[in-house]
Amino acid sequence: MEASNILVGVVGKTNVGKSTFFAAATEVSVAIENRPFTTIEPNIGVGYVRKRCVHVELGLPKCDAVNSICLNGDRLIPVKMMDVAGLVPGAHKGRGLGNKFLDDLRRADVLILVVDASGSTDPEGVPVGPGSFDPVEEVESMISEIDEWMYGIISKDWDKFARTVDTGGVTDVAGAIAQRLSGLSIRKMHVASALEETGLSAKKLTTWSKEELRLFIKTLRKIAKPIVVAANKADIPAAEEGVKRLKEALEPRGIPVIPTSAVAELALRRAAKAGLIKYKPGDPDFKIVDESRLTRRQLEALEMIRERVLKKWGSTGVQQVLNTAVFDVLGMITVYPVEDANKYTDKQGRVLPDVLLVPRGTTVREVAYMIHTDLGKTFLYAVNAKTKRRIGESYVVQDGDVIKIVAAAAKR
Ligand SMILES: Nc1nc2c(ncn2[C@@H]2O[C@H](COP(=O)(O)OP(=O)(O)O)[C@@H](O)[C@H]2O)c(=O)[nH]1
Ligand SMILES: [Mg+2]
Missing domain, CATH: 3.40.50.300 (P-loop containing nucleotide triphosphate hydrolases)
Incomplete structure (x- = not known):
């Protein structure tokens, strides 16, 4: 997201x-x-x-x-x-x-x-x-x-979809389901959680009972549309x-x-x-x-x-x-990107101009991508402006972090 x-x-x-x-x-x-x-x-x-x-x-x-x-x-x-x-x-x-x-x-x-x-x-x-x-x-x-609305959408042609997945040697089942449901703002992460919660991860799709499909969809709704x-x-x-x-x-x-x-x-x-x-x-x-x-x-x-x-x-x-x-429900946290980690300003000298809402668990590299694809691609490292410490791409951002991102070609 x-x-x-x-x-x-x-x-x-x-x-x-x-x-x-x-x-x-x-x-x-x-x-x-x-x-x-x-x-x-x-x-x-x-x-x-x-x-x-x-x-x-x-x-x-x-x-x-x-x-x-x-x-x-x-x-x-x-x-x-x-x-x-x-x-x-x-x-x-x-x-x-x-x-x-x-x-x-x-x-x-x-x-x-x-x-x-x-x-x-x-x-x-x-x-x-x-x-x-x-x-x-x-x-x-x-x-x-x-x-019921979600059930109507997802159960439509489900059998055919299930057969394709089972016989087509699809290894990423959650990914395949998510792709089918992308129009519903449902992500792979949501599908994976629903499969796990219902205990259906290891079961071939064609062997799901009607009740299991219903339970899966109800669980998915709770996760993806809380x-x-x-x-x-x-x-x-x-x-x-x-x-x-x-x-x-x-x-x-x-x-x-x-x-x-x-x-x-x-x-x-x-x-x-x-x-x-x-x-x-x-x-x-x-x-x-x-x-x-x-x-x-x-x-x-x-x-x-x-x-x-x-x-x-x-x-x-x-x-x-x-x-x-x-x-609480979506688990968003706030991150403040800056250019100057000492003054907490952007290029124009404005103090803490922007704040981003990002899902808990987001890495600093992912934050860079959210700001601009180029910034994500050319990411070198970042600086935690609160501690002035250098942080690597896999650093998981914390709520209220102020971050300066350093990229190779800082095209923005
Ligand atoms: N007492 C009270 N009436 C409300 C409240 N919120 C909305 N209403 C009234 O409920 C009626 C329907 O409101 P509306 O917002 O059009 O409802 P909608 O059909 O769900 O969009 C209107 O007469 C509102 O003034 C509230 O918090 N308290
Ligand atoms: Mg209305």
Whole structure:
């Protein structure tokens, strides 16, 4: 997976707050000129993960963020997000807008499953009284739609594929499966893990039972399209019970559940952008800048967000969902490439201009390739700017590393 090429899909049934979540996550709360990447396609935008900027750890007064944003020591790093339209039960059979939307999912690396934790929408997305529907059932039904969709794609012509692999003397089975599934953003590493987890590595493909194929696909989905649940509408009192039930049912299965209030986050980001409050996405509270600039209604609305969301849950949850998806679930870490390992600057003298998101386990040579193919090809060695030590190509980069890469022909 390439740095900053991560695509986060926002999925769920209709009326749970997907678009509100997407709008909140892609709204930048500060006025900045060179916003890195703007909207690319109608339903694709840019959200940000938040992490303490390394300039703080290095004791520098500031940095000159270029490919990201630094807000008083918090680095906001862009990731692509996709607002996938509503999923209805039976979508994999073509119900609703069915497969068209499921097709959007092909490109996603991680899914944010937005559910109505307050239970106030029925399975078709029709509003009903709070607590009428069980959010756990909602999650099960959404996951089963996604699993069925993948099963439909992968099982198609499987027998023929299996025969080709088994009789064709293919030694790299994981590679062959991955190649077949490359359109689903599924990598060889994902396939290899799924084969191992299901104990199917050593079994000839043609001997897999239907159940084994099903288990394999379910496992592969969990690995290649992992899910984070945004237990939304947490500002509604009935959501308390819903969040509890979701956590109990899903966390033992390794699915993180984070209570969110997308409407609250959107309101806070807009108020911050308008200069009415001081608030950074993910903060546990906000500060009113000048009370006289707010109407009575605005003040009441802000106070309600403070009471019902921030004090109750610790934050609106939106930032936490993105951070969990990218840092915990996808296992991304941050690396800062520089030209000058003493001043931490690029060629133009800008301090720590870029930060890359790379998968844990990436080598410094792979980082060089991510920056530029030429840099990867002509790589000689690198310098760890924090320790000033020289490092070889096989050095595995660590979170927060600042690295200078030295190449033979430093063509960039
Ligand atoms: N109370 C509450 N309502 C929300 C929240 N997020 C979204 N909504 C409301 O739910 C309805 C559907 O929202 P929308 O984002 O269009 O849902 P989508 O169909 O899933 O994209 C709208 O009336 C939103 O204002 C939330 O966090 N809390
Ligand atoms: Mg929508």
